[in-house]
Ligand SMILES: Nc1ncnc2c1ncn2[C@@H]1O[C@H](COP(=O)(O)OP(=O)(O)O)[C@@H](O)[C@H]1O
């Protein structure tokens with residue numbers, strides 16, 4: 001389902017050189033599989049997920065989602081492919097503050113191939129226990145509830161792949177535990193593959209397949225002028 005080959009990304013530094021942050025020779029995730037990557041802060045996890053989602057352009061290499069090659073596409077088509085195939089759970093949720101819970105889920109669907117489907121949005125929000133909060137705004141919710149909106153939104157377009165970036169980073173241990181169980185279950189029910197990155201051992205403990213990001217990601221050390 002997801003096939004990453006020789007993926008590389010470097011960033012400019014303030015002194016005018018560049019530093020490589022991601023160099024992943026090969027990574028594979030089967031359809032419907034669930035995998036967690038364990039990595040320290042600053043190790044390039046978010047950059048890796050952004051490259052997979054096409055939120056960032058790679059320097060080189062290939063990200064294939066089934067038959068479609070994210071890294072071959074210009075930005076506008078990357079956006080379309082992401083909307084069709086990927087659900088992204090951001091660490092800080094990235095909910096639209098001026099829109100209600102239901103609207104947050106519907107707006108995400110508007111960009112997808114099937115368009116807004118209010119019945120499906122309500123069903124997902126019910127699934128994450130928020131059917132009594134449809135007309136609330138994000139700031140009127142607890143952090144755990146905001147996270148659940150983010151989970152519902154990520155699943156709204158029936159993505160083949162869900163990417164979760166430290167989804168428990170802003171939750172206390174109990175809510176983190178609940179959120180993780182919920183994310184895994186909802187992905188399984190919806191047939192979505194799940195790739196999670198985290199440094200939180202409690203979150204990683206939910207997964208049978210946990211890989212060390214440092215073993216996978218081997219950025220070059222040379223700094224080019
Ligand atoms: N847009 C950017 N410009 C310059 N450096 C960046 C940018 N994004 C990330 N980096 C650098 O890349 C490294 C990895 O960042 P990140 O992928 O956010 O790591 P993680 O998610 O594992 O904490 C950090 O050293 C960070 O400073």
Ligand SMILES: [Mg+2]
Nearest residue numbers: 045046047165
């Ligand atoms: Mg990060």
